[in-house]
Amino acid sequence: MKIVHSVAELRQTLASAQRPAFVPTMGNLHEGHLSLIRQARPLGDVSVASIFVNRLQFLPHEDFDSYPRTWEADCAKLEAAGCDVLFAPREVDLYPEPQTFKVQPDPALADLLEGEFRPGFFTGVCTVVMKLFSAVFAGHAEGVSVFGKKDYQQLMVIQRMVQQFALPITVLGAETTRSEAGLALSSRNGYLSEAERAEALQLSLALRGLGREALAAAHALPQQREALEAAALGALKARGWAPDYLTVRRRSDLQAPQAGDPLVVLGAARLGSTRLIDNLEI
Template identity: 40%
Template sequence: MKIFNKKTDLKDYLSNLKLMNKTIGFVPTMGALHQGHLSLINKAKQKNDIVVVSIFVNPTQFDNTEDLEKYPKTLENDTKLLESVSCDVLFYPSVKEIYAKNIISEKFNFDGLENQMEGKFRDGHFNGVGTIVKTLFEIVTPNKAYFGQKDFQQLQIIKKMVKKNQLSVKIKGCPIFREKDGLAMSSRNTRLSKEHRDAAPFIYKTLKKVYAKFGTESATKLTEWVEDQFKKHPLLDLEYFTIADEKTLKTIKSKESNKKYRAFIAVFAGDIRLIDNIHLKN
């Protein structure tokens, strides 16, 4: 596996591969890698000649500086994991390499996708996401890029950004990778106390019950039911639960037969914020 810290070095290396008509699959990450990331890399390997993974904890997408400071950094272990799945290239730049002296976000218009769910609770988050993903796409110029559906809103926003900026990369959304007890894999899971880690699978159990009830109960009733479940839970605090249109991400009041819906949830387990979602069959 080749490791690059400088944009110019990576660009030179990849441009030579492109001259040989090699296709490039790209998996952008913030490190603290787990099996969910590796599943994305394996998907990329199946469909591309070369797989590039970036590790960069992006400061402009954190609205909470404490969360940024505490974000786990495990480069040595990450490198071993990447080698274990035969990753071809790791791009590990510094903040200065990406932003120079100007650590601010570009302003994007995502046609309102950014105003739903996460956007209501994390000020400026999606401008930060758009800025770093666009920058990385311009450096790597991949044929395809792979993102997990755990961050479904982010996935839709990146698709919108690619379309609006007429970038030539194809965005591939991949299924949520879960622990055996159902908890969606996340780098933040390592920061959970044992008590909160034991409690956290309740989130997915609740989503599965919503999935089962969605055919016969209204979105409003299901939302009230979920809120009630978490009010009774001693260790988990619900930040939001919503059933939304997959395309617009807007909360629905009533179901329509020709639309796709998804349930989204954000929960605090102590001071660790966990998100999850599930596709609903109408």
Template identity: 40%
Template sequence: MEVINTIAALKSLLGPKKLAQQKIALVPTMGALHKGHVSLIRIAQRHADVVVCSIFVNPTQFTDPKDLEKYPRPLEHDMAMLKESGCNVVFMPSVKEMYPEPETWHIDLGPAEFLLEGEFRKGHYQGVTQIVKKLFDAVEPDTAFFGQKDFQQVLMIENMVAHFKLPVKIITCPIVREEDGLAMSSRNIHLNAEDRKHAVVLSEALYHVKEFFDNNCKTQEGIKKEKLPALEDVAKRMISRTPGVELDYFVIVSGHTLMPPTDSYGLGLVALVAAKVGETRLIDNMILS
């Protein structure tokens, strides 16, 4: 496993591999790795000859400076996980390397940018797409792998790729969960014992919605859309009555637009949830159809 800190060194390393027509995969991360990240690397290994994992805590996507400051950075732990996973290259640049000069960035990511997470974290997805574009320019991957847990983020990155007509295929990988159902997240480290117990309600609500949806909302003619608002309400009540959990949203929407479904078949529906558990904000989702 090679650890690279500069774009020039990365291009020097990957250049001959590209000339040899080896496929390059990128797994972008902000570190604080867990089994979910390892699953991305494992899937990437099936699609490419060389897997590059980036570790970079990107300052432009944090809307709260305190959030940036307290973001976990367990480097020794991360390196051990990456080595064990069989990652080939770790790209770990400095902020100065990625942002050598002050710059402005704003692209049209479509109306979905301002919904859900975009409403709670204004400007967040501009920062996300800014750094992902820089990573794509540095690595020039054939494929890039992202976790489904950040569903809206993946949608925004796909929109950015379309905007610039980049020759990279985005692959979304399934959510990896703890035994009790909680979605794995770097933020889980901030949960105390009590919060950790309460946080499970997010996945419990999603599983309840999925089961009810499969049994009561599907017909041969399509989806019974009229049942979805009541189903959302049931999930909201489940979460809101849990101590220490403050719900931001629970919605059932089209996975393409993040808006309520308009077609009669309700294809591509996803349930998305965000809540503050104690002092830690968590997100989760489940694909329904």
């Protein structure tokens, strides 16, 4: 595996490639990230991963400084997974000057759910992903990038960005990797105590329960659906969680569903000091 740090060096390294397959990460890698690498590898003639903790997508009170950084372990895992090139820029490499030009995503998609509780988050995500795409795919007629469905709304935002900017990149969503018990793997799971890790499974269980009830009441009025969501929120609160949302949405645009729409159930909640997200297509 070749490790490069500058955009110029990355472009030189990929100059002879025809179709890069790219997985962006913020490091602190787990099996979910590695599964993305393994899925990406056969889709291109060179596999590329990035590690960059993006300051632009963290709010002032969030965990940018304390976000886990596990460089040596990450490199070993990527190499074992068959990654060909690791792009690991420093902040000055990716943002050599203040990033005053930013990518503003469609508010209809980006200002709800995660965007409501983390204002500006998707602007930071889109801006860094656009820069990473520019670094990886410049000079290539086509490319592919793989994102996990655990960050469901993020995947939709990136796919919409690529579509609207007519980028020659196929953005694919990979299924969420879970523990044997069903917990969605996340870098932030490392913040959890042993007792919290056991409790963390309740978020996915709450989503499954809400999904079952939503399907059983497929023709319910909006007020009835909202009552189901409120009951699911209340049940998590009773267990000591601080939920931001548990909601049923249509998959196509994350708006309130109509009868017959394919559905996704999404949730975000804080357990102790750790904020977890999960989703389930139903």
